[in-house]
Amino acid sequence: MQILESIILILTLLIVANIISHYFVSIPPSLIQIAAGILAAVFMKVQISVDTEWFMLAFIAPILFNDGNRFPKRELWKLRGPILGNAVILVIVSTVVGGMIVKLLIPSLTWSVAFTLVAVLSPTDPIAVQSIAKKAHIPDKLLHLISGESLINDASGLICFKYGVAATVTGVFSLKSATMDFFYISIMGALAGAIMIWIFNGIRLYLINQGVDDSILHAIIQIIIPFIIYYIAEDVFSVSGVVAVVIAGIMNISSSRTVSAFSPEIRLVTSRTWDLVVYVLNGIVFVLLGIEIPFAMTKLVHNDNISTFGAIGLSFIIWIMLVVIRFIWSYIYTTFAKNGDDDFILFSKERFDYCLMSGISGVRGAVTMVGVLSIPLTISGGAAFPSRTLVLFIASTVIIFSLVGATLLIPILTKSSAPVAYRGNSFNDDNVEIDDEAEDTEVVDTQIELDQYQANKFVLEKTIDKLKDENEENENIVYSTVIAEYLYNIHNLSISSDYPAPISKKRVKNKKDAELWDICFNCELEAIEELYSEEEISEDAYNSAVKKITKYKKEIVRHRYSQSVEFFLNYFRRTYRSIRKIIRTSFIKREEVIQFDQDAMKISIAGAQRALAKLHELDKNEHGDVADNLVYVFQRHYEDRLDLLQGKHKHRSPEFNSERISVEIQALSYQRAYVQDLLEQGKISKSTANELRQNINYSEEVINVDLD
Template sequence: MEILESIILILSLLIIANIVSHYFVSIPPSLLQIAAGVLAALFMHVKIYVDTEWFLLAFIAPILFNDGNNFPKRELWKLKGPILGNAIILVIISTLVGGVFVKFLIPSLPWATAFTLVAVLSPTDPIAVQSIAKKAHIPDKLMHLISGESLINDASGLICFKYGVAATVTGMFSLKSATIDFFHISIVGALVGAIMIWIFNGIRLYLINQGVDDSILHAIIQIIIPFIIYYVAEDIFDVSGVVAVVIAGILNISSNHNMSAFTPEIRLITSRTWDLVVYVLNGIVFVLLGIEIPFAMEELVHNDNINTFWATILAFAIWVMLVVIRFAWSYVYSTFSNNPDGKIKLWSKTRLYDCLMSGISGVRGAVTMVGVLSLPMTIKGGDPFPSRTLLLFVASAVIIFSLLGATILIPLMTKSSAPVAYRGNTFSSDDSDDSDDEEEESAPVELTQIEANRVILDKTVKKLRNEMDEGDTAVYSSVIAEYLNDIRNLSFRNNNSNVVSHQISKRRVKSKKDAELWDICFNCELDAIDELYENHEISDDSYDLATRKIAKYKKEIVHRRYNTTIEFFISYFRRTFLQIKRWIYRSVKYNDVQQMNQDSIKISIAGAKKALEKLQELDQSDQEDIDDNLIYIFQRHYEDRLELLQGKYRGRSPEFNSERMALEVKALSYQRAFVQDMLEQGRVSKVTANELRKNINYSEEVINIGVE
């Protein structure tokens, strides 16, 4: 009963704080949630014991999984250098340099304890910064960097913290053992996360393959995934569960936009369920943080050996130190890494400005608090943990200083007066507008319906472009092109494509006639390959690869017949193997891959043309052994392939249209969120917002009619 009462109380505080945030839009909701927790602790004497293990499992695991799932993969890859640098090297530097600084400020503090304090302060928390980003126009690159490093530095910071605590408790520390253990629990944790999400992805796809398309069931499976992965990584393999859920989120099939197997309903309901879960979990984390802060301060106030005012000054100095270290690291890294012409420019006002903003944006939050709360009460021999009360107070105060510093300083640095939008949607930095949109950088001005519609469409196009993955641009390009046309015309229109009711596959041969026609087409493709090779238009490797692939298909058509289950798993294993092989080969031999891709396009185009010529010949003949409808289906297959390769693809296959409709539904959900943002910022009236929503609803109904 006590647990139930605590849950109801925390949720009530969260609701109240978020309601208040609608009236005090200049204050980030995270600060109001902390304030709600503080007031509950002071006046209602609420005290909740926070256990590190269950807190990480119940809150950090799903939040980080969702962050990894939604993080733009292209940006993650482009910023891999600075993200890994900030998440690992900066954490280590902060721990070492900061530990020396803390030891200088507090000479009585043991070295191991000083390093422990700074280690737990190293992980950044982007949740509050994301809400501040609504008020201040933080550059997209910086927000991507902050969000990306937070996916990893929670693990690195907690590992450093773990060894700092162990050294304090036991009085022993081995750099060699710590380094080996660090790489072991990180690498194995990543492998556990990758393997388990691969299994879960296979299960979800298999359920769809078997016709199990219950959207609620799939949403529940998606929600339970991070909890299971974290538990298995931590309790069975004894590795980092944080790293495991982050990697799982990045590799989750829901973050891959080539998801034609899932219906729009499944994707939409899953997305909305995650919105609700993350909204609640994020809020609870900060409410709990607020509840813990007064008790940390109370212990310090009643401690005669520590001056409260001096402890507050120490906390402020440590926060400034962390900002300076982060700023210095960012400036040095950017100075020596961004030199395409090979010239090093030591001074840059713009770089100085950006690095200073990066330093201030390193807000501390939930992971820091739960880490410091897990400090043991005693060390080896039964003595009290050195200065545990002081560490708890300093960590709490640094969190507050970092939140207040970012809230006050970042808007001043960006010279923006737009209000902070509430966090009722899933958008963060990637949703911020282009810097050349003048209306975005000025004070809120109420827009007309046409102007607001233009802004919403622009933002939707930018969001879709940020999500577009390499190698999967056909669906996104089609939808984006339509939106660009809508921006020009400022009107929504129906664009239903003709859907082919039958779909063929060279790996799913259902009849003897299918096999015969495939054999004819494959022979045509082989003839085209031979012609290209004889004319020296493709390389030897490309020729060998293409002929082996077609020979493999021909062999499978003749010899292999599987039931749907065996066929699914063989296909799933094959795709996984090819993806790993492609990734490794691309990483090692980029130029060779580029040449192979160009040759592959030539081969595919020539093969499709040759096959179409033969199919046209068969269609005009009087052969009765091949069905005209089957020839027509094969013609559509090769025409679609040719259009796709030539950039003229209009998507006549059910898979393409299913993917397109899912993306259109997703884009409409973005538009709804953008309308709500503009309404909260005072940029549109309620009447205009209702008209915009009505148009969006109408567009969605058109899509639903197309599905039916």
């Protein structure tokens, strides 16, 4: 009963604090949550003790998994060098140098406690900077660097913290053993996280393949994944659960190509559920921080070695120390990384400002608080953990100083007045206006009430007609792309109303699909033979391309296994190809890789051009055995491939995405209008109309989620 009362109280404080934060937007919500906890501790005499193991599991696992899942993978890979430098080397340097300085500042602390304190202060919270990125003139590279760094330094910082706590509790520390253990539990933790998320991804995709598309079920599976991975990594394999959940989050299904296997409803419910979980967990952490501060202050008042005001002063000095260490590291790194031997510039004002901003933006947040609250109360033998209240107070105060410092100084450095937010407190651009008014349309001339499938097909067809009317010249690739997506849906509706998916070599629905794929593959093979006969491609590239297309042709014509076996075989093949590609690019000479890729691009372009010419010929001759819409879908497939390969693909440009979102939103408004017409004319029931509108709303929310 006491646990339940504590949870209700903390959630109530969190709600009240967040309501207040909406009226004081210039104050970070995290500071208001801390204040709420302080007031509860002072006036309500609230004290909450936490268990180390469950606290790390309940807070660290979901927070870090969510951070890894949402971080843009391309930027993470591009900045892998500086990210690893900041996240590993800087953390170790900060722990060693900072621990020595803290020991000098506070002689009463043992060496292990001093290192523990600095280690737990190492993880940074990037959301403070990300939240003002749109209004502040912070360099994109710095934003991505801080974000990527936070993923890894959360892991490395907490591992160092774990060793510091263990040394304090047991009184034993070996640098050699700690170093070997550090690399072992980190590498094996990463491997364990990668394998487990690969299994979970396969299970989720298999459930979709089997038609299990319950959005609540998939959201629950997604939520429990980090807890299971963290628990198995720590308790079963005795490796770093922190590293495991970070790697799992990075490798979790999040790419646009794979996410498309999930319906808009599943993606929406899962995304909003994660928002709720992270929002609550981060709020609870800062409320608990506020509750602990008065307790720590009370202990310090009766401490003869140090006063409360002295501890506050030390906290400020330690925060400045962390900023300076980070600044010096960033300046040295950027100096030697940016300058060549022939053009060495020691001082640059631009670089100075950049590194100063980097130092200040390394704010401490939820992960630091989770770590410091998990410090055990006792050590071996039953004695109290030395200076626990002092460490808790200093860490808490440094967090507050870093929050306030970022709030005040970042806008000054960037000449911006944007508010600052932290993990779990985001600013969403959901103010997209949608026009529900559309032209009156003539509906089907029938007195029979349409079921959901018939009505959905009719609405999609009318929407396509409307979009085609707006794209009369058929020259706007944005309209063509959106039309192709609608045709995908209609094509799959006609085959299976509960399993929509775009065309795929691995997902042939009927004879018409197989016939068109066979025609297109034959064209690609002809193009490959022509290139090879003219000696424009290497023998290795020729053999690889022919083998791949031949395999596709066999799989389309003949399926030797059950649907489940076929799914898992394909899943293993995709994984194998991904691993092989990584190994090939890592160990083969760069010149050979470049040549092979160039030949592969020639093959893809020539094959797409030959197949596209054949498809236009079929369309022109009104091929009677193939549906017109299906030919159009295949044309768009090869046109998109050509645009991508020839550098004309605009799908990833901000301009293309912006225009595409506008067209998609307008198309949704057309759908709403057609559904309303069907309902008013008695062609569909209210329940059918509500189902169709709900699907439209889900699609619209997915667009808004992508915008966020």
